Amino acid sequence: MSSNGEHDGALPGKLRFQAEAAETVDELRTTNDSLPEEHTIPPSTEWATRRRELWSYYLFYIGNNGLAGFNFGPSQFQNLLFLAGYDRDKPPFSTPCVSSSVCVLPFLGSVRDVNSIVLITNGISFAIQAVIFLMIGAWADYGSWRPNITIGFTMIAIAVSFGWLGVEDPSKWKTGIALYMLGLIAYQGALTFWTAAFPGLARNLPEMQESKAKVVSGEKGLEDHLVLDSLSRNRISNISFTVSSAGEILILAVMIGILKGVKADESVEKNTRAFSILIAFAGAAWFVCALPWFIFEKRRPGLPLPPNTSFFTIGFIQAYQAFRECMKLKQTFLYLIFYFIIIVSYSTTQLTYLLLLGITTQMIGIYAFWRAQKYFALTTKTMLIFNVFWILLLTVWGLVGIWTDRFGFKNVWEVWAYQAYYGLMVCPWYAYSQTMISEVIPSGKEFLFFALFSIVGKTSAFIGPFVSSAIIDASHGNNNTPFGFLLALGVLSAILLVTISVPKSRLECEAFLKAEEENSGR
Structure with missing residues (x-):
């Protein structure tokens, strides 16, 4: 072992890592008269990532864990709809909903099943997210005000968390719709733009800056620098998820105490009130965890605005140019297709059975994957392929249940096994x-x-x-039949992932940036 904890032997993983980096450098030199500018300019120590900034980044994710906007918020929303709704087979608002009845409410000009209302509001919020994220995502790459985006989304999400304290009565279910949608958008916005900051943090780590300086001076090859760059990105990504899992365990422990304190199980009213209190507590915890990141994140300069553009127009221009030049980013869009397909397979499996995540095993699994990657010097793609294999195995597990009642998420012990398996082998995704x-x-x-x-x-x-719902209906209620469809999608996504070339992607990205520069007249 070397002094920095990396394995010094010529391990197969390390050789693949170095070969990938060497292929990138060779092709960069083949297609350019010299190496791209980003590899020839000395680093600036002014923007170096210091320990307190890095740990404040990790701490932020303890708060932005989804408990408020992604777990308890939707649960409270559905709870309010059920309590406010009425039995479809009875006169309007004459008979409260029970578990055996079809629960309905008037919404957007029609009387709808409450489950349909949830799906419609999800669809509307996703559409709003698409427009906002594309525009703001483009803005964030310019100037130095990008941290304000994360701060803005975070403060909105926290405000929504406290807003739920005033929505405990079922008669306020329409207000609940607004809070639910706003909470989803704000939570996802904060998560997306916080996540997007980690490549910049990795590039500015002291060891990365030292490595880049050696590349510029000729003391070190670019191949070794690219290997360190990839490992640095993986380190920050994996450690942030590990730290978040540890913090989330503590938050959940406090929440259990809150539930006992308010005696949530005694009545429907107390259970509804408990939901609101938990959401507000999660929001308060998020605020405490977010403050260090708001303070210590460095406002690193982004790209300069192209000529004849402004912050009001750059979003539209960038979105247009990205799609116009997309064929130059074949590897990027291959991964985009893979990402879409595997999430259909993976997320639906999770939603179908509504099982709780094993947070403790998640923490162990993510950290164990990272330690293995670091020790054997495995590439990100190799780790992702390994991870996807276990996701596919999960769909096989469910698929078996089509033909037997003894196995395939049909036993209590399988729930516990699923939690451990999910945390250890799937969550590194x-x-x-x-x-x-x-x-x-x-x-x-x-x-x-x-x-x-x-x-x-x-x-x-x-x-x-x-x-999945359509497949279940077509199979007369067999809840395991969607796993055949999910397995097929998973295999297709795995094939796509194997075909993706990171070295080729780097070349395509260079071509994309050059084309954009020429089109903007810089």
Whole structure:
């Protein structure tokens, strides 16, 4: 072992890592008279990532864990709809909903099933997200005001969390719709633009700046620098998820105490009130965890605005140019297709059975994957392929249940086994999929492309349950039949992932940036 903890032997993984980096450098030199500018300019120590900034980045994700906007918020929303609704087979508002009745409410000009109301509001919020994220994502890549985007989304999400304290009565279910949609958009906005900051943090780590300085002076090869760059990105991504899991365990422990304190199980009214209190507590915890990031994040300069543009027009121009030049980013869009397909498979599996995540095993799994990657010097793509294999195995597990009642998510012990399996083998997807995004998108365009991937991921997760529901209905209620469809999608996505070339992607990204520069007249 070397002094920095990396393995010094000529391991197969390390050789593949170095070969990939060497291929990138060779092709960069083949297609250019010299190496791209970003590899020849000495680093600026002014923007170096210091320990307190890095740990404040990790701490932020403890707060932005989704408990408010992604877990308890939707639960409270559905709870209010059920309590406010009435039995479809009875006169309007004459008979409260029970578990065996079809619960309905008037919404958007029609009387609708409350489940339909949830799906419609999800669809509307996703559409709003798509427009906002594409425009703001482009803005964020210019100037130095990008931290304000994360701050803005975060403060809106926290305000929504406290807003739920005033929505405990079922008669306020329409207000609940507004809070639910606003909470989803704000939570996803804060998460997306916080995530997009990690490639910049990795590039400015002291060891990365030292490595780049040696490349510029000729003391070190670019191949070794690219290997360190990828490992640095994976380190930040994996450690942030590990720290978040540890913090979330503590928050959940406090929440259990809150539930006991308010005696949530005694009545429907107390249960509804408990939901609102938990959401507000999650918002308060988020605020405490977010403050250090707001203070210590450095406002690193983004790209200069192109001539004849402004912050009011750059979003539209960038979105147009990104789609116009998309064929130059074949590897990026291959990964985008993979990302869409695998999320349909993966998220629907999770939603179908509504199982709680095993947070403790998630923490262990993500950290164990990172330690293995670091020790064996494995590429991000290799780790992602390994992770996707276990996601496919999960769909096989469910598929078996089509032909037997003994196995396939049909036993209590399988619920516990699923939790452990999910945390250990599936949750690393969260970290590695984000790192892979950072390795196949143009440098300096992180916020625009992370916004694009966020939109694709959410659209995919939204479509998946509809497809699965249709398959279940067509099979006369067999809840395991969707796993055949999900397995086929998973295999297709795995094939796409294997065909993606990170070295080729770097070349395509260079071509994309050059074309954009020429088109903008810079």
